[in-house]
Amino acid sequence: MQAFRTRIRSQLEQRRENQLNRQLNVVTRGNQLMIEQHGDLWVNFSSNNYLGLANDSSLIEAWQNGLTLFGAGSSASSLVTGFSTPHLMLEHQLCDWLGYERAILFNSGFSANQAMLFTLLEKGDRLLQDKLNHASLIEAGMLSSASMTRFKHNDVQDLNRKLHRENTPAFIVTEGVFSMDGDCAPLSDIALQIRDGDLWAVDDAHGLGVMEGEGRGSCAAAQVKPDLLIATFGKALGMSGAAIMCNAELGEYLTQCARHHVYSTAMPPAQAYALSHAITLVQTQQWRRDRLDELSEHFHHRFRQFSGCVETTTPIKPVILGDAESALNCAQFMRENGQWVSAIRPPTVAKGTARIRITLTALHQPTHIDALAQKFEQWMDVYHG
Structure with a gap:
């Protein structure tokens, strides 16, 4: 115990000294x-x-109505009894809006990102990530069984070089909008690098709702469709939670095997009910x-x-x-x-x-x-x- 205390105190003191x-x-x-x-x-x-949706009066009213109709919590994981009509309605709405066959709901963008990488990667797989990807993605890559390589930020040539070092398929992950720099990934150029057999994912936490005509986000603005799209609800939609958008087969695999989904209590149905209203506001306003x-x-x-x-x-x-x-x-x-x-x-x-x-x-x-x-x-x- 003393060794842990010494290490913890030392690291805290170092952070204070470095003004971090x-x-x-x-x-x-x-x-x-x-x-x-x-x-x-x-x-x-x-x-x-x-x-500006987090305090929108109609969104607050929608959540209140959801509480009246469906109660405070889901009370179980999605695969037990926690998945209800508002969740299904939200999934269908997301698929119609963003153009995918499946939407797998999570309680945060962090858990969605980690679930995606932990579930889809195995030993021997190759993972290529933008150097400035979110901590949830970088950490999941480091802790996964795959071999991770980070390519220079928004550098398509560096991605291409590292992608072609081996002929084996790779999982390429980038963000749509980077949260600390505010810049956009060159998604149309990245799409041209994706080969048959590769898997491509885009975390669009900061692009969804903001970019493109109906707020479909960075990928719609660039006219590309990655294999997996992380749609996060805690930014422009003014609420919390996230979804992994994908095809039907990937969706079924994530439903069965993503531990963050299988073993987490589902988001409250009232929240899902309000999120459907938030999406309507994003689409129409x-x-x-x-x-x-x-x-x-x-x-x-x-x-x-x-x-x-x-x-x-x-x-x-x-x-x-x-x-x-x-x-x-x-x-x-x-x-x-x-x-x-x-x-x-x-x-x-x-x-x-x-x-x-x-x-x-x-x-x-x-x-x-x-x-x-x-x-x-x-x-x-x-x-x-």
Whole structure:
């Protein structure tokens, strides 16, 4: 026991010394446009609630109706008695929307990603992942029985070289939109590299709902269809959970063998009922995506003057500051001036690329961005002369 305590204390102290320690932030009124904490208010620029649905009154009402109709919880795994009519309705709606034969529901995107890799990979298999894939994907690849290789971020040539080192089939995994950089994978180019026998998966957590005409996401925007698509509900849809989209045969295999699915209590039916309403809102309320486009253009107009600001076509707007201390100082200064932004530091991002990660939502107004830019300029004057 003492050895464990010594190691734990040492690692915690090292994180504090390197200014990499994280803290829980207790938010009083939920993840809305304005964050409230201990009676203070900030404009929220750290939310993944891209379309502003998390507090939409009709979505809240749908969940309340679901609770009245189906109760608080599913009370069992999907393969026992936890799968009910709202789950089936949600699966069918996802398949119609995204163009797949099956949708396997999970309680989080993290569990969906891990279930996919753990279930489909065996010893001797090859796994190729983008270097900046989400931790859930990288960890699952490291812990799986497969041989994992990471190709350079969004580098199709590097993917092609590593893919053709052997003639054996490979499982290629990338994200559609990368959460820390806000950039999009070159999906149409990656699709051209996929060979007969290869398997291809795209995690579209940050693209679903935001991209393409009805919010079908990154793959629809690029006009490609991977073998597996991870549809995550905790970002643009304003709720939580995820689904693996695939063909009927893969869906049956995952249903039978994915331990995260077989042995987890199913999501509450009321949640599935509300998610169906959220999808309808995403499909029919184009104004939310139009608002994001307008805000993105305004943001670039105000922030391109700042060194380190990365222009993106997504609601994720990183401003690279370099070292962790600068990122922490900037986040603290902004919060002292009414703006809630997040400092992102290693190991979440590479050493030397600590940043402020700014996210836009359809709830923001141009005046919010103006105030943010003004305060950022003040911080630059104070800390960088």
